[in-house]
Amino acid sequence: KSSDIDAEGFLRDFASKGRPVIIEGAASHWxxxxxxxxxxxxxxxxxxxxxxxxxxxxxxxxxxxxxxxxxxxxxxxxxxxxxxxxxxxxxxxxxxxxxxxxxxxxxxxxxxxxxxxxxx
Structure with a gap:
């Protein structure tokens, strides 16, 4: 969930590795x-x-x-x-x-x- 990870962790664990991830709740307040x-x-x-x-x-x-x-x-x-x-x-x-x-x-x-x- 987006509330369980910060930008640094997202970059380190997913984006930099090209690893897919499902981000839940990031737009729920829009x-x-x-x-x-x-x-x-x-x-x-x-x-x-x-x-x-x-x-x-x-x-x-x-x-x-x-x-x-x-x-x-x-x-x-x-x-x-x-x-x-x-x-x-x-x-x-x-x-x-x-x-x-x-x-x-x-x-x-x-x-x-x-x-x-x-x-x-």
């Missing part, structure tokens, strides 16, 4: 755990466009969340659409999502911050 349900997100972001993929020419495909939520209810695709929004911090409609979670203390560095937006 606001996202209460706010990020499909109905809740659909209410908050009904008319906001989210990236769901790219076309054959590399152009981003975007869909309003209300249509994505409806798609989720009825889809039976072998390869379903997923949200791949990389500009949350740049979009005024989405920016407050960043307040709903934090990088767990087990990870002293936010390695995703080093990636460009397309790689995240």
């Amino acid at each position: 606001l996202a755990m209460q706010r990020w349900s499909v109905p809740g997100l659909a209410e908050r972001f009904r008319h906001v466009d989210f990236k769901v993929g790219k076309d054959d020419n590399g152009k981003n495909l975007r869909l309003k969340f209300k249509y994505y939520a409806d798609y989720l209810k009825h889809q039976q695709d072998d390869s379903p659409l997923y949200l791949f929004e990389t500009t949350v911090d740049e979009n005024a409609n989405m920016r407050h999502l960043l307040d709903d979670f934090e990088v767990p203390q087990l990870f002293p560095h936010d390695w995703f911050a080093l990636l460009n937006h397309e790689a995240r």
Whole structure:
């Protein structure tokens, strides 16, 4: 459990050895755990466009969340659409999502911050 190990122990016993570990409870206190349900997100972001993929020419495909939520209810695709929004911090409609979670203390560095937006 995340409460049973500190960042130093995680790095020493797992990360540095490439050893898999299940981290329980690290996100249990996040606001996202209460706010990020499909109905809740659909209410908050009904008319906001989210990236769901790219076309054959590399152009981003975007869909309003209300249509994505409806798609989720009825889809039976072998390869379903997923949200791949990389500009949350740049979009005024989405920016407050960043307040709903934090990088767990087990990870002293936010390695995703080093990636460009397309790689995240």
